[in-house]
Amino acid sequence: MVPTTNLTDAQLASMLAGSDHGAEAFRLLYDRHAGALLAFAASRFRNKAEDLCQNAWMEAFKHEWEPADNIRAWLFRVVSNRGISAFRKEHAISLDGQAEPPSPSIDPAEVMMRDERLDRLRLCREKLQQQKPEWFFVVQAFLDGEPPTSASERLGISRANFDQRKSRALDALAKCAGSETRGRDLP
Amino acid sequence: MLAIATMPDDPPDWPRWLDEQLVGDRLGDVVDELTALGTARTPEKSLTDLLGSVRAELLARGTVALPEPVRRRLLQSPGYLLELQELVLLEGGDYWQTLPRPRRLVDAIGRSREAILAAVRSAEPILPTVKPARQGRGRLRWSVSFAAAACLLIGGFVVWQQTRPPEKQSEAVAWGWAKPGALPPAASANEYYAALAAGGEQWFNQRPDDRASLAKRLNELRQGCSVVIASDHPPLSPDQQQGLKDRCSKWAAQFDAALVRLENDEDPVAVRTDVDAVVTKLVAYLNSQRQA
Numbered sequence: 313m314v315p316t317t318n319l320t321d322a323q324l325a326s327m328l329a330g331s332d333h334g335a336e337a338f339r340l341l342y343d344r345h346a347g348a349l350l351a352f353a354a355s356r357f358r359n360k361a362e363d364l365c366q367n368a369w370m371e372a373f374k375h376e377w378e379p380a381d382n383i384r385a386w387l388f389r390v391v392s393n394r395g396i397s398a399f400r401k402e403h404a405i406s407l408d409g410q411a412e413p414p415s416p417s418i419d420p421a422e423v424m425m426r427d428e429r430l431d432r433l434r435l436c437r438e439k440l441q442q443q444k445p446e447w448f449f450v451v452q453a454f455l456d457g458e459p460p461t462s463a464s465e466r467l468g469i470s471r472a473n474f475d476q477r478k479s480r481a482l483d484a485l486a487k488c489a490g491s492e493t494r495g496r497d498l499p
Numbered sequence: 500m501l502a503i504a505t506m507p508d509d510p511p512d513w514p515r516w517l518d519e520q521l522v523g524d525r526l527g528d529v530v531d532e533l534t535a536l537g538t539a540r541t542p543e544k545s546l547t548d549l550l551g552s553v554r555a556e557l558l559a560r561g562t563v564a565l566p567e568p569v570r571r572r573l574l575q576s577p578g579y580l581l582e583l584q585e586l587v588l589l590e591g592g593d594y595w596q597t598l599p600r601p602r603r604l605v606d607a608i609g610r611s612r613e614a615i616l617a618a619v620r621s622a623e624p625i626l627p628t629v630k631p632a633r634q635g636r637g638r639l640r641w642s643v644s645f646a647a648a649a650c651l652l653i654g655g656f657v658v659w660q661q662t663r664p665p666e667k668q669s670e671a672v673a674w675g676w677a678k679p680g681a682l683p684p685a686a687s688a689n690e691y692y693a694a695l696a697a698g699g700e701q702w703f704n705q706r707p708d709d710r711a712s713l714a715k716r717l718n719e720l721r722q723g724c725s726v727v728i729a730s731d732h733p734p735l736s737p738d739q740q741q742g743l744k745d746r747c748s749k750w751a752a753q754f755d756a757a758l759v760r761l762e763n764d765e766d767p768v769a770v771r772t773d774v775d776a777v778v779t780k781l782v783a784y785l786n787s788q789r790q791a
Contacts, residue, residue, distance in 0.1 A: 339612075342612060342615070346608045346611065346612070347522075347600055347604065347605075347608055348522070348588040348589075350524065350604055350607055350608055350611070351522055351523060351524055351526070351584070351588060351600075351604060352584065352585065352588055354524035354525075354526075354527070354604070354607075355524065355525070355526035355527040355530075355581060355584060356527060356581065358527060359751070359752040359755050359756075360748060360752070361524070361607075362607050362610070362611055362725060362751075363724075363725060363728045363729070363748055363751060365611060366611050366614055366615055366725055366728065366729040367728065367729055369611070369615050369729075370615065370729050373615075382589075384588075384589060385589055388585065388588075388589065398748070429531060430531050430534065430535050433531065433532060433535035433536055434535045434536075436536075437535060437536050451536065452537065452538060454506075455503065455533055455536060455537035455538070455574065456537060456538060456571070456574065456575060457513075457570065457571035457574040457575065458571075459510045460508065460509075460510070475508055478508075479504075482501055482503070482504040483504075485501060485536060486500055486501045486504065489501070
């Protein structure tokens with residue numbers, strides 16, 4: 313059987329080994345799942361995403377597939393497990409420099425949110441609230457998913473003014489968060 | 500620029516924006532920004548309960564199918580978004596495939612494909628050294644199937660290179676770790692480290708000072724990192740292999756950051772100088788491993 317885009321994952325996976333069309337089958341599987349896998353990985357592991365995906369693909373290439381396997385779900389799990397392991401390894405160093413065993417109670421999604429960027433963003437949010445409260449309330453309404461028409465009415469400003477304040481506030485927050493000096497005032 | 504700053508002004512455009520974030524590569528930033536800057540609330544119920552009966556329609560048509568309060572709850576409780584992403588990427592229908600992907604993601608997919616093929620090419624000579632009589636059955640089957648698949652993949656790659664339209668052909672990287680054969684599988688550990696160090700040093704063979712040329716060169720260097728990370732390194736011990744891959748992940752992150760700086764209009768010469776410093780350190784590290 314010649315691999316084509318019409319074949320199922322299971323059919324393509326069965327051709328990876330011991331078939332004259334293994335390379336083409338692998339390429340088709342890659343093209344089918346690479347975008348979703350990288351989006352999944354980049355949203356969770358950022359700079360490590362590309363390497364995690366490449367390793368997962370290499371494992372997929374070597375894996376002995378069963379007909380019932382869900383290849384995309386398998387790739388997601390490999391990336392997720394490897395990414396969490398790498399993260400724990402990097403962060404599980406105690407004060408005496410010895411690696412600590414990973415804690416089973418770690419929620420990786422939560423831990424990863426406690427990064428420096430998150431702290432900076434929170435600091436910038438506080439500064440916005442203190443220094444530009446009229447912008448702050450607009451941004452809060454926007455991030456809360458409140459329709460701008462009702463939010464601008466509630467705040468007693470025009471829709472154009474709402475949009476302008478929102479745009480300026482987001483610019484200021486971006487500059488503040490990108491600033492290397494923590495605690496710098498809003499631009 | 501904040502990821503949430505790309506959210507459109509008008510509510511009718513919000514579902515489409517959210518859908519694009521769910522299949523894009525910046526959802527982590529969106530979640531962080533909503534968490535830190537908004538009035539983030541802890542999800543009160545599971546995503547399945549939140550979606551309820553509209554789950555199937557969401558998978559078919561996107562978040563436009565969600566009632567407005569549910570969609571709003573996703574922004575208010577960004578903890579839902581990563582789970583929702585996994586759901587739509589795994590079970591989403593054709594609609595989700597039609598959404599545009601960011602250029603960064605498309606470039607990375609193409610770069611990874613090349614790196615994987617290069618890694619397979621570099622792995623190929625390892626296989627004849629496996630002695631069937633001393634291997635367990637599973638290992639042997641794995642090796643044979645891997646060898647067969649590797650050869651087929653290489654063959655397919657060659658055919659693919661020869662048959663696709665010339666304008667779509669990407670140039671093979673002719674230097675550094677991404678160069679075919681750059682990682683000698685039959686070398687001793689010392690020779691292997693020396694080859695890696697020499698590959699790294701080739702960065703200095705060209706000194707581009709304009710943005711486009713430097714970005715290309717930097718991408719090639721980054722691609723080399725991917726090859727190192729994705730490859731087996733048979734001359735090295737398992738600890739050495741892991742150490743090398745860990746180091747390379749860190750170098751790769753620094754090269755990625757340099758690329759972002761270039762794309763943000765920073766002075767190319769300043770960026771190149773910083774990359775020089777990283778490469779100097781990595782070469783020193785590789786040489787130090789060789790001496791050890």
